[in-house]
Amino acid sequence: MYLKKNLTHYLVEQQRQHGVVTADVRLLLETVARACKAISHAVSKGALGGVLGSLESENVQGEVQKKLDVISNEILLEANEWGGNLAAMASEEMDTLHRIPAHFPKGKNLLLFDPLDGSSNIDVNVSIGTIFSVLQLPEEANTRDVQEADFLQPGVKQVAAGYAVYGPQTMLILTVGAGVVGFTLDKETGSWVLTHPAIRIPEETAEFAINMSNQRYWEPAIRHYIEDCLKGKEGPLGKNYNMRWIASMVADVHRIMCRGGIFMYPRDQRESVRHGKLRLMYEANPMSFLVEQAGGAAIDGEQRILEIEPNALHQRVGVILGSKNEVQRVQQYHLKHS
Numbered sequence: 442m443y444l445k446k447n448l449t450h451y452l453v454e455q456q457r458q459h460g461v462v463t464a465d466v467r468l469l470l471e472t473v474a475r476a477c478k479a480i481s482h483a484v485s486k487g488a489l490g491g492v493l494g495s496l497e498s499e500n501v502q503g504e505v506q507k508k509l510d511v512i513s514n515e516i517l518l519e520a521n522e523w524g525g526n527l528a529a530m531a532s533e534e535m536d537t538l539h540r541i542p543a544h545f546p547k548g549k550n551l552l553l554f555d556p557l558d559g560s561s562n563i564d565v566n567v568s569i570g571t572i573f574s575v576l577q578l579p580e581e582a583n584t585r586d587v588q589e590a591d592f593l594q595p596g597v598k599q600v601a602a603g604y605a606v607y608g609p610q611t612m613l614i615l616t617v618g619a620g621v622v623g624f625t626l627d628k629e630t631g632s633w634v635l636t637h638p639a640i641r642i643p644e645e646t647a648e649f650a651i652n653m654s655n656q657r658y659w660e661p662a663i664r665h666y667i668e669d670c671l672k673g674k675e676g677p678l679g680k681n682y683n684m685r686w687i688a689s690m691v692a693d694v695h696r697i698m699c700r701g702g703i704f705m706y707p708r709d710q711r712e713s714v715r716h717g718k719l720r721l722m723y724e725a726n727p728m729s730f731l732v733e734q735a736g737g738a739a740i741d742g743e744q745r746i747l748e749i750e751p752n753a754l755h756q757r758v759g760v761i762l763g764s765k766n767e768v769q770r771v772q773q774y775h776l777k778h779s
């Protein structure tokens with residue numbers, strides 16, 4: 442064997458032997474992966490490429506955009522416009538949907554992405570990533586212009602999801618609904634090599650990830666849970682917990698994919714930010730699909746995230762995901778304290 446199994450080989454197998462991915466979704470995923478390579482290249486240049494720092498613009502959420510947020514968004518749009526596999530795209534960085542221009546063939550899928558997640562880490566050389574989700578275009582939209590409402594499908598309808606993490610290695614973690622696999626970018630050959638053929642999240646953990654500085658805004662359930670974690674072996678949970686917080690969801694979730702843990706960005710008690718920080722369509726849904734496919738669980742507090750009926754493209758939700766038994770434990774705290 443001279444060549445290691447790569448992304449194309451894996452996807453062709455999923456299409457031909459297992460029938461879990463269609464030809465157009467396979468080609469679409471290859472294009473997204475190609476875009477991630479270009480983003481990885483831009484990220485790795487840093488100050489040498491003049492790509493660090495902020496712009497004067499704000500995105501639809503009122504957040505200041507980093508240069509690399511905008512560059513990554515452009516790369517994903519440009520790579521995916523002409524392939525004929527998509528009807529429209531939606532991005533955390535754009536106010537509304539982006540229809541495939543009329544001079545390109547219109548496909549039957551929808552792509553959603555957070556082009557560069559973990560903005561606060563871009564300029565300080567800490568891992569960041571790209572998150573993406575693929576939905577099918579509803580039948581009735583084939584004969585008319587795509588609308589925002591066509592994207593508002595619950596996460597269980599996703600046909601594929603994944604993320605690329607730009608860290609010490611560049612990796613692509615992917616699900617097409619048949620488990621979770623991981624590829625490492627071989628920068629010499631430019632190939633996404635299958636290095637993690639069956640990612641599983643351990644059911645038990647004693648490691649949590651949460652931004653502790655928001656403690657005063659948490660719901661009572663999360664406050665009680667963390668208080669009990671901090672009591673360690675002598676407390677009601679009977680074990681000593683460790684805390685990790687990178688502040689890039691991609692990197693925090695990737696750690697959980699590798700060794701288990703629980704990640705929380707809970708809902709906020711303040712009226713103005715009641716729904717939490719993370720976006721359902723670009724962050725919570727794709728990550729929940731991946732986590733469940735790896736044997737973990739993902740809830741907003743009480744409810745399974747993948748079953749939430751979305752009401753807006755940029756909707757925010759509480760996110761609690763990771764090792765199954767620990768997520769269920771937090772769900773119990775919610776049932777008890779709500």
Ligand SMILES: O=P(O)(O)OC[C@H]1O[C@](O)(COP(=O)(O)O)[C@@H](O)[C@@H]1O
Nearest residue numbers: 557558559560561652688689690691
């Ligand atoms: O600044 P905080 O509260 O630590 O938030 C960090 C969280 O925000 C995010 O960076 C998302 O926000 P951005 O999309 O603006 O990057 C997540 O990746 C991360 O988990």
